[in-house]
Amino acid sequence: MLILKLISKLVKLLRSSAAPFQIAGGFIFGMMLGFIGFKTLLAAPVIVCILVLNVNLASVIFAIVLFRFIAYLIDPFIHSLGYFILADVEPLRSFWTTLYTTKIVPYTRFNNTVVMGSLIISIVLLIPLYIAVKKFIIAYKQKYEPRIQRWKIIQMLRGSALVRWFNRVKNLAG
Secondary structure, eight states: OHHHHHHHHHHHHHHHHHHHHHHHHHHHHHHHHHHHHHHSHHHHHEEEEEEHHOOOOOHHEEEEEEHHHHEEEEEEEHHHHHIIIEEEEIGHHHHHOOOOOOOSSSGGGSSHHHHHHHHHHHHHHHHHHHHHHHHHHHHIIIIHHHHHHHHHHHHHHHHHHHHHHHHHHHHHOO
């Protein structure tokens, strides 16, 4: 059932009138929150960016759900990466110690291997994912959406009595 809801949200997102940069921006912020989680101070600047910048909230929610699932699947890798950055990179040890002795930075939970690994993955994926999602949205709206709208199954669904009734109810609700 979760997969059907995700597919439904993806279709709504692709058909929305939001600009590609808004969808891509929301997607990368959702990716960061999906990987990092909400139980750390690192989520606060991301949430502020979501609230201040003009991003699509549906893409944020979709990306959070998607990347929480991906983070769950690759958790051992995330832990290993975080452990490597925090413990095995000798030149950074004094830097981590200095950060940990400050007043606010420990609340970011950067010293947790999973949080650090998630942060590193989020930073590495930030720009490539933004560019890829933006290009995908542009290509979908220009090339694929008109083709999909011509599919017989889509035309049959649009013409069905149930869909017409649903649209009437939706229009009544505002």
